[in-house]
Amino acid sequence: MVDMDRADGRLLTALQRDADQSLEALGEAVGLSRNACWRRIRRLEEAGVIRGRVALCDPAALGLGLSVFIAVRTERHDAEWLELFARAVREIPEILGAYRTSGDTDYVLRARVHDVTAYDRLYQRLIRRVPLKDISASFVMEELKETSALPVDTL
Structure with a gap:
């Protein structure tokens, strides 16, 4: 820090x-x-506090109006599987975030796609590349808050 x-x-x-x-x-x-x-x-x-500067694009204006949270469960927890999974999520551009989590879900992915059909294509690409025990998707119905700004005024 x-x-x-x-x-x-x-x-x-x-x-x-x-x-x-x-x-x-x-x-x-x-x-x-x-x-x-x-x-x-x-x-x-x-110091690495500011990592870069980017342009923020409007997903709807680009035809990426559907936000999806994907819960992933796996039976494998070895380094080889993790490398395969990490490479797959890094290489699928629709996946914007990938997080290893505690609880019943092993990983949560955040994705942006055009529609449910586009999500299905993403799903098919992912399961072809990585063996998974279970995968489920939650489609965002209403976006109440979306920001990349960190709460620096609370430090």
């Missing part, structure tokens, strides 16, 4: 809202000079 003060937190909050802002606008928003913002951003990048 990196030592951060409130100004760093305000800066990260502002960058997570809009990383395309000018240094002048950032400085005004967080109460720092342009140069102070630049130095802090560089320090946070070098």
